[in-house]
Amino acid sequence: MGYRFTLDDVAFLQTPTGIEALDSASMLDLSAVSMLADIGELRRRYGSYDGALIETVRCRRRGRARLDAADDMLFTDDALQQATASAVARHRAAEIAERFPGAVVHDVTCSIGAEIMELAAHEGISGVLGSDIDPVRLRMARHNGSLSDRRTTIVQADALTPTSTADVVLADPARRSGAGRVFRLDQLAPPLFDVLTTYAGRPIGVKCAPGLDYRMLRDRFGFAGQVQITSLDGAVREACLWTERDGDPSRRATVLRSRPDGSVAGYEVVDDGADQVPVGEVGRWIIDPDGAVVRAGLVRNYARRHRLWQLDPQIAYLTGDDVPAGERGFRVIEATGVAEKELRKRLAAHDCGSLEILVRGLDVDPDRLRKRLKLGGSRPLSLVLTRIGRKGIGFLCEPGVRF
Structure with missing residues (x-):
């Protein structure tokens, strides 16, 4: 729960004094380290409005990522x-x-x-x-x-x-x-x-x-x-x-x-009925459709539009010989098993030093797996882990590229 604003708080923030106070508060760090000192400074100058000032400035900072006018807006934490x-x-x-x-x-x-x-x-x-x-x-x-x-x-x-x-x-x-x-x-x-x-x-x-x-x-x-x-x-x-x-x-x-x-x-x-797509072997590229397409259940419609096919009818990864414009593709280097020993061997053979791991259809924690693989090379790579039928399979790929 964030600070609970009152009507008096909001009225103050819109006055010339409140606007000046917000400018002053925006110059403060307002971090965990500085917060006690920052609260003391604002309370000394603006009394009981210190909480409203701090909350507004912090909301504005967080709001910049999504709201164009965040630096001039008023918020509550929940509303933001x-x-x-x-x-x-x-x-x-x-x-x-x-x-x-x-x-x-x-x-x-x-x-x-x-x-x-x-x-x-x-x-x-x-x-x-x-x-x-x-x-x-x-x-x-x-x-x-x-x-x-x-x-x-x-x-x-x-x-x-x-x-x-x-x-x-x-x-x-x-x-x-x-x-x-x-x-x-x-x-x-x-x-x-x-x-x-x-x-x-x-x-x-x-x-x-x-x-x-x-x-x-x-x-x-x-x-x-x-x-x-x-x-x-x-x-x-x-x-x-x-x-x-x-x-x-x-x-x-x-x-x-x-x-x-x-x-x-x-x-x-859109759900236009065009959702019949083939299932087949991996092509040159693996494409992970945007989350909106996946959540809407439109992976096959998307695949048909771009002449892609599925690796497995129940998995959202798509594959093809070309990547749709604007999409991110992973160029396949080779297929591999999913056992850690085999993955470690194949990654070492390709001098892998940093690894992006994508997972669908398998119970794998990418962060934990990455730590256990003990990468020691210099080359960045991507690893796509999934299943085809009941069998787990991995695809070692070049880093994802947006076309």
Whole structure:
């Protein structure tokens, strides 16, 4: 649990004195070593607001990895952990604008407003509303929303009480409680089924944890919409449930990757029925599909698109003679067994000094295995460990290369 902000804290942080105090706090180390001295300095100068200052600065530092405007935003620790990355929210805003031109969008669990900032920034969306039940987060959302060039309407309201006739509704039920992270769909706040029921018949996107069991969602809750799994720079960020998607594929993987110039590129794989791919011997390359493709259950669809094949029908590793553009491939040097003695011998023969280990289908801890292999060479290599049928097999590869 992080620091518990009060409305007075948030009000202070927005005053000229509070802004100056945040600038001063941002110059401090705020590490475990310096914390006692830093607290004393801030308490001497700003009294009881020291906790709010420290928490805000530390949240801003952590938030830089996912939120473009983190250095000017206000946060709580829990809200930051669940905040949608700017690139993901920006992609969703563009998608909504394309599907519903000129739409008014209502984020009914807006929290600190990370999502509504990107919605407001898109010219194809005509209006943005945000609501939440937590008054502290709402006060922060109003501040964060003010960082956008366009006005947003933010009000206090329960997500299970419809308060607008917006064209599109977004919801992001809380995935944490006082006891920590929750995983059951009925433990979300508000519960997922209640959200879907409340807005039945309206276009709604509900953000959930990427580990969502969407098969159970369909079987138990009767969800008939689309499940979209999104990753950013190789990390799976969320599952979004879309209703009112008649005629659309039931599953979709969205893969987003940051470019050196700061822009974001991406591609999508959908459940288009084209999932019949061969199983065969290893080709020149092994490809480990992006986690969004794997979580969405679209490995075969992806393989068919790029003329790849599987090593085993139950394993997500793919192989082929070419690597799809933008993907990371591992060029196969040789196959090997998985016994440590054999691995140690083959790695020594190739002068391996550093080793990346990828594992699917076997109970192997890469870090522990790497230590036991006692590498002493100078060449970096990769090792792909998997199974074909019931037999474990390894593939010694050159280091992964992105094409």
